[in-house]
Amino acid sequence: MNEFNERYDTDSVREFTVSDADAGPYALTEGPDGALWFTLVHRGAVARRDPDDGHVTVHPVGDGPTVITAGPDGALWFTEYRAHRIGRLTPEGAYSSFAPRTPEGGPFGITAGPDGAxxxxxxxxxxxxxVTVDGEVTEYPAPGAFPSALTTGPDGALWCTLNQGNAVGRLTTDGHGTAYPLPTEGAGPVGIAAGPDGALWFTEIGAGRIGRITVDGAVTEYPLPDPAARPHAVTAGPDGALWFTEWGGGRVGRITVDGHVSSYPLSRTDCEPHGITAHDGALWCALETGSLARIEVRP
Known part of the structure; x- marks a missing residue:
């Protein structure tokens, strides 16, 4: 595939068509080769967007590739939600996958851990x-119901959202789990990222809020201007703020560490922005309708 089509351009936002509307760009990350890699959840593929000319290369993988991250071994690792496997793809396109110990487990979030796995x-x-880079799998009970996204915290532990447990969980590398309940009922946390302030930041898709939790478990919640925004994914930006997707409103939001919120409208309110990542000095997010959006970071 070699499609590079700018379809929406404002002072701060540009969108690039990278697939047909049925392929479903879902999550993205910067690869070890400096390119932008993203999952096509409905096509069963992972794609690469060249940083120089925008050329898109598509690699078939297992069914339902969802969240993707760069691994410590120079490969891309991703969850295959419908195939119930963990996928690995080298920048050259060599694909392999590994089965978790629990069948039909619905793998979703994935991150490079503090222990090289x-x-x-x-x-x-x-x-x-x-899972180690050699494919050895270990599993632990989650500290609550429906663990979703996860990230490595500044304390050397893994932190995850417990979407149906209405909590944020902490898991040590030896499997000891702790859950921190959220103050708002029905918050439904999804995305989570380590912030520049030594805390973890997460989205509350059910409550229209952005949350912050310290490594000691103290929670602060920030309501968004649009209660129906349905914030989904979050990442630390190159400007010292946190950036997140507003799946319900077709926007990308920004929140400073002191709680000031702003947002950037995308081309359509129904463009379904999901994953977001920093890349090449800007923020990029995946729109399930077939595009990647680039949001300029302005002083």
């Missing part, structure tokens, strides 16, 4: 898994 959630099984 990849950690992932099994959302349907209420478990968290660990």
């Amino acid at each position: 990849l950690w992932f959630t099994l959302s349907s099984a209420d478990r968290v898994g660990r």
